[in-house]
Amino acid sequence: MSFATRREAAARAIAVRLDAALPSGDMPVHAAMRHAVSGGKRLRGFLVIEGAALFELAPERAATAAAAIEALHAYSLVHDDLPCMDDDDLRRGQPTVHVRWDEATAVLAGDALQSLAFELLADPSCHPDPGVRADLTLRLARAAGAQGMVLGQALDIAAETAETPLDLDGIAALQAGKTGALIAWSGAAGALLASADPAPLELYARRLGLAFQIADDLMDAQGDEARAGKRLRKDAAAGKATFVSLLGAEGARARADALVTEAQAALDGYGARAGTLRDLAAYVVRRDA
Amino acid sequence: MSFATRREAAARAIAVRLDAALPSGDMPVHAAMRHAVSGGKRLRGFLVIEGAALFELAPERAATAAAAIEALHAYSLVHDDLPCMDDDDLRRGQPTVHVRWDEATAVLAGDALQSLAFELLADPSCHPDPGVRADLTLRLARAAGAQGMVLGQALDIAAETAETPLDLDGIAALQAGKTGALIAWSGAAGALLASADPAPLELYARRLGLAFQIADDLMDAQGDEARAGKRLRKDAAAGKATFVSLLGAEGARARADALVTEAQAALDGYGARAGTLRDLAAYVVRRDA
Numbered sequence: 070m071s072f073a074t075r076r077e078a079a080a081r082a083i084a085v086r087l088d089a090a091l092p093s094g095d096m097p098v099h100a101a102m103r104h105a106v107s108g109g110k111r112l113r114g115f116l117v118i119e120g121a122a123l124f125e126l127a128p129e130r131a132a133t134a135a136a137a138i139e140a141l142h143a144y145s146l147v148h149d150d151l152p153c154m155d156d157d158d159l160r161r162g163q164p165t166v167h168v169r170w171d172e173a174t175a176v177l178a179g180d181a182l183q184s185l186a187f188e189l190l191a192d193p194s195c196h197p198d199p200g201v202r203a204d205l206t207l208r209l210a211r212a213a214g215a216q217g218m219v220l221g222q223a224l225d226i227a228a229e230t231a232e233t234p235l236d237l238d239g240i241a242a243l244q245a246g247k248t249g250a251l252i253a254w255s256g257a258a259g260a261l262l263a264s265a266d267p268a269p270l271e272l273y274a275r276r277l278g279l280a281f282q283i284a285d286d287l288m289d290a291q292g293d294e295a296r297a298g299k300r301l302r303k304d305a306a307a308g309k310a311t312f313v314s315l316l317g318a319e320g321a322r323a324r325a326d327a328l329v330t331e332a333q334a335a336l337d338g339y340g341a342r343a344g345t346l347r348d349l350a351a352y353v354v355r356r357d358a
Numbered sequence: 359m360s361f362a363t364r365r366e367a368a369a370r371a372i373a374v375r376l377d378a379a380l381p382s383g384d385m386p387v388h389a390a391m392r393h394a395v396s397g398g399k400r401l402r403g404f405l406v407i408e409g410a411a412l413f414e415l416a417p418e419r420a421a422t423a424a425a426a427i428e429a430l431h432a433y434s435l436v437h438d439d440l441p442c443m444d445d446d447d448l449r450r451g452q453p454t455v456h457v458r459w460d461e462a463t464a465v466l467a468g469d470a471l472q473s474l475a476f477e478l479l480a481d482p483s484c485h486p487d488p489g490v491r492a493d494l495t496l497r498l499a500r501a502a503g504a505q506g507m508v509l510g511q512a513l514d515i516a517a518e519t520a521e522t523p524l525d526l527d528g529i530a531a532l533q534a535g536k537t538g539a540l541i542a543w544s545g546a547a548g549a550l551l552a553s554a555d556p557a558p559l560e561l562y563a564r565r566l567g568l569a570f571q572i573a574d575d576l577m578d579a580q581g582d583e584a585r586a587g588k589r590l591r592k593d594a595a596a597g598k599a600t601f602v603s604l605l606g607a608e609g610a611r612a613r614a615d616a617l618v619t620e621a622q623a624a625l626d627g628y629g630a631r632a633g634t635l636r637d638l639a640a641y642v643v644r645r646d647a
Contacts (some may be wrong), residue, residue, distance in 0.1 A: 092503075092504040092509075096513075098508060098509070177508050178441060179469075179503075181503045184508070187476045199493075202488070202492045203495070204488075205474060206480035206491075210474070215381040215387060215470035218371035219470040220385070220464050223385045223387040223463075225467075321430065
């Protein structure tokens with residue numbers, strides 16, 4: 070199967086699982102939850118499914134964990150877009166939740182999507198062994214919480230009002246929380262579903278996550294808004310330090326390429342089976358959306 | 359031990375567990391999380407600990423689950439107080455999080471407190487059997503999410519702009535989500551920690567939760583703001599239907615008393631061991647704060 074075919078198959082498996090899990094109610098909050106999880110690249114869910122595939126697990130056996138991380142990611146975007154946070158009106162080419170509905174609905178939809186992520190991980194359909202389910206839950210709670218993603222968000226907010234812009238280490242720490250923690254979880258999850266050592270996949274995912282973020286900074290600086298489906302040039306407008314502002318576009322591109330090589334090296338132990346994950350690492354820095 | 363002594367012992371065990379679990383970082387979001395979980399009646403955590411005590415489990419063995427529900431409850435209060443929700447400036451006698459810090463910090467602190475609740479439930483310190491941890495997690499995720507607490511919040515918001523005020527069934531449905539779901543979980547949790555049937559304690563807690571809510575409506579209509587530590591008369595000012603507006607103060611009081619009797623009857627199978635839980639049911643409708 071080609072890389073594109075595998076991505077489509079994974080996206081389909083995730084969509085089916087999310088569809089079954091999302092509330093069917095007709096309140097605005099229910100519609101907003103469905104809106105928030107629709108579209109998107111499904112990078113995190115694809116990582117879970119392809120990580121599990123290394124250990125011969127079919128996509129369906131990783132789909133619940135993949136749906137969980139996509140629900141959690143969607144929650145973080147809905148809250149991140151709020152007026153009191155990044156104040157974004159466009160996401161995945163659609164109006165953001167608080168624009169389409171209102172702020173209260175966006176707060177509630179995000180809150181319920183976070184609950185849904187843990188509901189999925191704790192559900193027997195995620196894995197027959199409750200020990201695996203509890204471990205995935207514990208690791209995701211830590212990755213999402215005040216020492217993980219929320220810490221990254223808080224560092225991002227603090228950087229906006231700080232007197233001196235962040236340096237490279239500061240930005241790396243911010244991104245390790247803001248996007249790195251969930252991506253690292255997604256890498257580890259595939260191995261955990263197979264009761265295998267998660268360390269190599271987690272290392273791969275950390276490198277890939279940072280490369281992905283640098284590519285995001287490059288897109289913010291140079292990309293096309295219509296293709297990206299979200300507002301760009303926000304970092305420069307806000308005077309925020311980014312990998313691009315600190316390294317220059319060429320330096321940032323070189324750093325991203327080096328990270329891709331490191332990510333791929335972390336897969337050496339898996340041999341030819343890891344071809345799709347190697348392709349994915351190369352893909353995340355070439356994408357233009 | 360007297361009722362008051364048992365409440366204090368439970369509150370102490372919960373405070374110790376929360377203290378160990380809360381992030382020690384010095385970012386505003388970390389301070390806001392600690393602020394949000396401080397104070398409060400610890401009704402939900404006390405239910406967990408006293409439910410477990412029916413099966414001879416010491417407070418320490420239920421303290422992690424009790425801390426989890428208090429973290430989740432605190433998250434719900436922080437988000438409920440936001441300007442786009444209830445817009446409250448006072449909670450537990452203190453400025454609310456978005457007043458003391460800002461809205462972004464309140465959104466993030468609430469988000470991280472929800473993650474913390476699931477981190478605590480999935481942690482081995484909650485229970486040695488991962489099957490029990492996964493079950494507690496699954497049930498709390500459902501109770502908190504779009505068919506539970508968030509649904510109750512959404513119904514509350516919808517009622518504010520509806521043309522006709524809610525009737526008694528509508529208010530009961532709203533409260534079953536908004537406060538009932540977490541209180542029912544708290545009742546069931548004690549039994550689940552002991553691998554016992556959760557049904558009687560869950561029924562007890564549902565009745566107690568509704569009695570508690572009616573008492574809250576009575577306090578909102580008749581209570582003293584300084585003692586309550588929060589703003590009162592908000593329901594009447596907003597023209598919201600409540601148990602008091604629909605049944606009158608006397609009718610609401612009678613309904614609450616009937617619910618207390620039903621709650622106590624659900625404990626019949628536990629005999630004298632359930633004395634504290636019987637006292638608790640009577641207590642929640644007599645409190646003035």
